[in-house]
Amino acid sequence: MGLFMILFTLIGGITLSAQSSINGTFSRKAGTIETTFLTFLTGTMFLTIFVLFFGNGNIPALLEAPKWQLSAAFLGTMYLLLTVLAVPKIGVIATNIAGIAGQLVIGVIIDHFGWFNSLVIELDIKRIFSLLFMLISLYFIYKGNKRSSEPTEA
């Protein structure tokens, strides 16, 4: 069961990279804002069906939720908008690596201080090394991208 779930999650990651490629292509003709808008709109349509059939939460509780929690929607919007903007310029893999790096750094900071009621996990040697490897990864993707785009552009 565990292995099956891991495979399932791998597919989740694959769909995410397909999404950034497709959106990058679509945005070249339709525009960045338009592409992001369409992604959210069709996503909402699908989720409406999902929530109606499989939802067992409490949507009206949204009205009582603290506003700072609701403001996360602006962050979600920003993420997609910036991704659509970056893919046509630096490519799918570089956008994803840089995105993950940003995610890890902030994730480690949030854990360290226990912001937003999260579990406090202090920054230790292992995590410092982790951030170091992440920087190495960013460096390699920048170099690698430069190298493989040079012969085609020249």
Place this chain on the structure above:
Amino acid sequence: MRILFYLLALLAGAALSFEGAIYAELGKAIGQLETSFYNFFMGSIILGLLWLFFGKGSLSYTLEAPKWLLLGGVLGVVYLTSIVVSVPFVGVGVTMVAVIIGQLVMSMIIEHFGWLGSKKTRINKEKILAVISMVVALILIN
């Protein structure tokens, strides 16, 4: 100029982390699927407004584009669902590592073959090293 787009992508990831931490709280109150729904619903409104005031592209291209170009939204939902389903079974750490490995390896393949309309850029030593370093970083963080 290129470096600016790397910074924007970093910023996108940072936004995603804040979003995840905040939505974890919201999810406790209203449910996870409902939280995803709220995110997409609110996102549609925010982008609808942005589009009305600042949209310079052509939304009408939606009707002419090949249908596979319209799959972005569904894929986002598939991604979210896969995470929501697997976390209770294998935990957040393993889920995160598996998602990112899937994402990075697939991105590399897509670009190598120039699939889905992406610019064709070949896999090289540096890219593979970048993915390996990222995997090491993820394992160390957990």
